[in-house]
Amino acid sequence: MSTWKSKQNVGLPLYYKDKPQNNSSQISRVRGLWRALSKTQRLVIKGVVFFVAFYALLSRYVFPSKNSTDIWTARRNRVKDVFLESWSDYTRHGWGKDVYRPVSQQGRNMGRFPLGWIIVDSLDTLMLMNCEEELREARSWVANELNYDFDYNVNTFETTIRMLGGLLSAHYLSEDDVYLEQATKLGNKLIGAFDSGKGIPYASVNLKSGKGIPSHVDRGASSTAEATTVQLEFKYLAQLTGEELYWQKAERVMQSLNEANPQDGLVPIYIQPDTATFQGKIIRLGSRGDSYYEYLLKQYIQSREQVYLEMYLEAVAGIRKHLVRYSTPNHLMFLGELDRGIGSPLSNKMDHLVCFAGGMFALGATEGLDYETASKLSTWTEEKEQQMTMAKELTHTCYRMYHDVPGTGLSPEIVVFKTDVNGKDDFFIKNADKHNLQRPETVESLYYLYKITGDIKYREWGWEIFENWVKYTKVTTGGKDSFPRYTSLKDVTMDPPRMIDNMESFWLSETLKYLYLLFDDETDPKWDLENSVFNTEAHPFPRYSKPPFPTGWRRQGEFEGDGSKQEQEIEEPKEKPVAEQVVEPVVDVPEAKLKASQDNAAVADAIKQKGELPVAKQPVAKPLNEQADSIKEEIVAEAQV
Template identity: 55%
Template sequence: MSFKLPDTKPSFGIKQQRAKEDSVWKALRNNNTSPFTASIPNFRSKDPQLPLYKDKPLNNQTSSWERRKIMFFKAFILGLAFYTCYYIGGLLQGVEFGNNNNSLDNLTWKEKQDQVRQVFKETWKHYETDAWGKDEYHPLSHKGKNMGPGPLGWIIVDSLDTMHLMGLEEEFKTAEAWVANELNYDMNYEVNVFETTIRMLGGLLSAHYLSKNDMFLEKAVDLGNRIIGAFDSPSGIPYASVNLHTKKGVKNHVDNGASSTAEVATLQLEFKYLSKLTGESLYWEKVEKIMEVLDKNQPKDGLVPIYVHPDTGKYQGKYIRLGSRADSYYEYLIKQYLQTDEQEPIYNTLFHESNYGIKKHLLRHSKPSNLVFFGELERGFNGGFSNKMDHLVCFIGGSFALGATGGEDILTARKSGSWTPLKEEDFTLGKEITHTCWKTYEGTATGLSSEIVVFNDDEDSTKDFYIKPLDRHNLQRPETVESLFILYRITKDPIYREWGWKIFQSFVKHTKTADGAFTSLSDVTTVPPKLRDNMESFWIAETLKYLYLLFDDENLIPLTENVFNTEGHPFPRFDPNPLFKTGWSRDGSHKNTNQQQQGKPKDQIHQEEIVIDDKKGNSKHHEQQPPKLNNAPVAAEPAKPALEQLKDLNQEPNQQQESDDEKAKIKAKLAKGENVNEIIEELIDQQA
């Protein structure tokens, strides 16, 4: 598989530059010298201690009046030249002049993409100067520090693929040399399994995928072998942390030792790809075991509590939400199915089950604008409903869209024989929740979303949401722009680019420090906002990457050929056969679900789809025929609330009594992955 870089950003031969690269990174330790000018012969940086230039004495024959005229004229010309350079330089760097943004708004999308690239370069320049090699960066205090006794590459490794995609040759080569020479994971230090996997292992694997440099894969294998010890629990559910030197798992020090559900269920893409690259089945078996154990809990309507205990494999507590500690569990269901070229239909089954539960239990509309939002069940299904929604939930717009289309553009997907009203419903819901997420940006003084919002659903409400004082911070998170990127790729609707451009401008205006670095905010509801002294690595690993791809016209990293892990690192889709097969099924047998589809082409596996009767909520079969959608939503109308498509989502389905034999047949179908969309609601109705 290959990917295309823009013509203006030529590819570069990394291996041929190895000798030069090995010394380049060292220059970055010197704050007064550029890493690239350091290698230029006879280059000298400016010395602040040099004496000021002294004016030459004037010609004594020139009159004082003439001298004043000459000086005035020179000053005028100098001032004009300075302003011209300042103005042009400002345009090149995305600086706003006065209150007129027309010059920036009139840029082409390629020029806007270059603006994102420039912001990355500015961010990276300040990190190089202040904190090179450190895991944390504090832009206001101009400091950095490591999390453990040595660097983990938290910022550098997380940013490798972004630099490569942006064609930043020198920055990438310098970072590559640092990884080769300085990064060593053999340290007596406990790291979080989830964060280390998605950022470091994912970053190394993605860098290898894009650059084809085996050094990154060697580092990834070493790190993966250290992390895998965390999976040695009684249940197979990994412990929350692992010691990188001893390779022993460590229980969570809080929450009664439980691990978060999102963290244990968001390791699959990384370790399965590692198995594909190395041929080592251990990684594959360890992470798919997690999914088997979680599914044996038989979560109601596909919704899972946010904690699971590694000793027992059982869920702990009843808290259900789509935000923190749960978000990427749902994200990786459809991505596991897509990553393995749709050869593991069990994960598609789980994805559609969870979609059903989300619509049934978590979906509400705000007042007065009828914005779709997803709330929380703090005490489970029998407790009250909370209107709180994390910004983290905003990934799900892209997830719904990917699940409905598989990454195809919407026109192609709708023409396929497998398109159904259920897929149209999910796709519409993806657009609606993304529109809501955009509104959480548009509705603040800074144009940036807070970490959490609370929606109003009372009929007399005059505002759709409010923000509690402790939730007003912004960490430059990527989830909304991630969904904007996915929906633009699928719909080609420019509204998603326009929203993304406004978000980008707000980031530049409000999160840029006085000296040009970028940092997070304490309060998005006031202008100017108070700055926090911390830059999260996902600002450059995800947020700027997704914005860059949103404005891209070259189809970099096609959605039909790749999946992004939850830290924004792209991996290729691949056929797992013949080495790797799904090793579990719901009937308890260890069979390959692909073999159970023996003789069926991939595009015929789901030839029967569920069709929803909008008036009654009943389900009926629709075999091989494309649905007739007289009033299908238009891709260019994401801002229009799709109330007609969504109005019946919260209604209870009709309850039908099934015999034990019929239940067994349904479960057998699910275990085989057959006719997934047709039988999901049947099974859920039986378990309700």
Template identity: 50%
Template sequence: MSFQARQTVRPLDPPPQYRTTTNTLGGYGLSAPRMPQTVTSYFGNDRALPMYKDKPYFAPRRTVPRRRWKLILNVLGVCTLIYLWYYKGSLLSWNTTAPYDAQDKGLELWKWVQSLDDTGASKGSVDWDERREKVRDAFVVSWEDYEKNGWGYDEYGPMTNKRRNMVEGGMGWIIVDALDTMILMNLTKPVQHAREWIHTSLQYNQDHDVNTFETTIRMLGGLLSAHYLSIKHPELAQITDDDVGAPGEDLYIEKATDLADRILGAFDTRSGIPLASVNLNKSEGIPAHNSGGASSTAEATTVQLEFKYMAKLTGESEYWTVVEKVMEVMDDLQPQDGLVPIFINPDSGKFKGNEIRLGSRGDSYYEYLIKQYLQTSEQEPVYKEMWDESLQGIRKHLLAFTQKARLMMVAELPSGIGGNLHPKMDHLVCFLPGTIALGATGGQPLSEARKSSSWTQQNEDEILISRELMKTCWATYLATETGLAGEITYFKLDKEPVMMADKYPLAPSNAGSTPKELQSISGPLTRSDSDPWRSDLSIHTADRHNLQRPETVESLFYMYRVTGDEIYREWGWEMFVAFVRHTAVLEEVYDEEGQAQKRIKGFTSLSNADTIPPVTRDNMESFWMAETLKYLYLLFSDRDFISLEEHVFNTEAHPFPRFKPAGDLKTGWTRKPRSAPDSGSGPESL
């Protein structure tokens, strides 16, 4: 049967579509033909320079003789008028013929989601393998839409097929970021196509500044993770080599090395603190434009996992020492109770301003403390000390309880320690419950960790905190009409805020005592509109957008892996169903009898997630495929698939292996004696 689809914009030179006729984990296109080797064959086996570096960004532009332009424009004008008259409609909707087979994922997904109840439940017992496959299907729909209508571009809007590059030729922002997700999902042919683009089109010599942190965590992290997975799991997304005699994984590490060398220029400052941006062509750092040259504290301290793994892979200690120096400078400032202001001056190496928060510009500093400790197989205890100190500071100064339901939330300190609490939580803060649980057990199952002689009451307290904060993050989803959280949530506290430090004072570290499991502080979250917890939350009009962020599902992934509690899987499933139901971009498909059906074309961010239908914003963030769908897929997978005991995920969800550092790859510094809180030089003013 033939079908006709109404689409928004005609695709430009669409690549082959990747479809499968099975719902199992088999890779897409396992029998795909080998990539052509014409370039290698022509130049022989001399590989002094990787061939991908010699490729142009784009095909040569064809020119049209000047005299023909007038005729062409006239013809186009007439066609446009006929088009408008015939359809009496918009410039964005028109008909084109496109065949869809019976396994079209967009068609299947929309039919499926319409059959579910409000919570995403369906008839029959829960099958987590089937649920995982639905996540995989959603990824395939997103990828195919991008591949067809936005291929090679760094930004893509699935509603209008708008696309834009960050720099000339593109950075691979979407392709590289999603690469390891495709490998984990065993999507062979999409990986082959992405790899071909990286091989032929991706270059890092653009004379343009890019964000140091974002480029490191997304692009460098994506390449390193793809390299690792292609070696560790060769059974996933098996592909052919790009060059004769060159192992398949070489491309990723060569690209990563080229990129890392260029990023190093950002660290060339008096203090060693990296500048906010870097010109890749010149390998020169560029100060931030909107903060008086100060760098974000989180950004400066969230490049360590990537560069340390680079050092491990290449044996080049410079990668290690430049990022290790940053951590030494940070710790030498002796932040009070381990809580750091959100800006730091790359020139002086001192904090700028006093504001403390675990949302934007603060979040991943704390995340990478415990993850650096785990990445190096617990061989660098300085990071465990820093993490424990910061966690105690968070508990003492930031953890507060809401007025009615006693939900635990993480407040902000706009004026620093000693100032008033600001009861506001960015969605970004929802990385914290999972990270605390990860730090408490080191990634082990809770039941096993509790058997250790080193398990203390402090560890039990951390599990309680992680559970309570996870519940609060989940409440921000239940609080909206779509079931998808807003970007920022405000909480109602008592006039004199009740703090975690007041309700549960820090237990002494008595290794000989038997830790006591603490009971839940807040009650269950019901869906009743009259439930008291709802009056504790407020989402301002300007903050109701949902950007497909991953932090809550990231924590659900860790919480399930650590505690084994199925409730975290169920919450994740409800989130996934809400994403499919409310962020799907739909198009109509007509069969030859004219019967209309709807299929999902892609998924987009929302400008307002607190109304139905939601208000969309025509943008697919790269972390939708790199993080959100990846964490959902892992949440519904077996626990030993990419296990927490053997891996550490960077802040963009790219998995790296744990390893034991040797030789020059070591901390190389010791912590200075702690000063009194009111001594020493304070931070610079903003």
């Protein structure tokens, strides 16, 4: 500190330079005035001073302004605390296990060996929240213990969005090749799922053989959403590795879906992998339909491929035309279901899963820009304004699915909206649908809407929901070494609610991540909506200014908004039976940077010529085992008991 030296005082701080040398007379005058006051006057002045000081403390530490940066930083940090409580309890009692039960504090794997279900899915959350020690331990586990080379059937979709997506986003954020090496190994295992007659991925794939396996239910059909929600991951893997085959496989799926000519852009929820024909007529934005629409938009945002923007806009028009309805008495917008296809009566049932669509509509209108900026561009249209209106209305509805629930103020899995003019409540909940799995879709949309509109109400809604999760899903039983932890609920209408002994990995990878981002104003630019695109498991990937590989197919003609059939220009697929392929699998990524080596050049050329990755001959895969989808079914079944 700069100092000023005087003859009387050596080394006094600079701010003492202008201090009066003699102020005793001023002090005496003040004391005289105070003595002249009556006792009552002195008490009043003391009271006023005390009140002002007390109010200042309350304003600063207890009731800060809702617009204050301090309150949102504190709330962001509270979300981090809850994440670390869940994480610490998991690491102490279930480290490395794929499934964790917080009530009994027990973990188990889905197969003989762990798949990294919780650790890998949480890597980028650890990075976002700057949990450095926890991240070092997780990285060490990924580098030294994670191994996908064993005989086990995994769900193609879940493994892609959680594990492949988690590894790729960790590499994107850290540029650490450990994650990319594991991602490439896993990608090579999963790619065999695409070896169907029309390139639609089979529901499952065996990690050892690389062979795709049709679903053991639904007459072998794949979920339409699952088949079309692997594209962001494989396209990013293609960009990182330079291997075009990953890109081609992902594109072929979308080409086949477009060939199936969904009416007004709305797809039934099942599709046959070998023929690319839809099975059944059920249309909805809930389970098995949801992320098809999400990935149409996000593929366009990721790589600027116009064909996906056309398909997305067609779908939005179809949603508005066929699925949008309003409840009574409060006129809440919801998206119903068509159980027998377009033209059939609309069911008023809506899954909580549908609540992702509010954020999707806002992202589609602005492409991640804030509304004020986007709405002033020459490209802004009335259609985009309508998409923003839909985004706001649906997100408000999804908030009400929490706020209006008696008991916990937490949303059930499914609600049924009322459209009767004499109704008193906007929705009711069936007994089988009262469970809450700590799903992220509503807080996901709150995040998008806040970042795009800047309206603080979305933060307030998110905080209300978060507080109810903390209050009602916290588990406090256990020994002295137990951390508070959080679990799913059986019945959100009860206070206190009954619990389900299960913590989904998306509690850590999505729900708490979106809440943290909702309250955060200091994130790395790699997390910004203008720079990144989030996969359906909330793993961020970078955007490209142009696609690194050609799209490979296109729709002829322009979308007119009437759902008319588009003429197609199709490339004939080059398919060969998996059983005839005996070449060794693709060599894993080197430890330095992921580039094709001279030793692998011949293999790479052979792969490109074949149009698919070679798969070594292996014994017939075992029957389907405990996969992520069956675990979810088990949890829901337990909740219904």
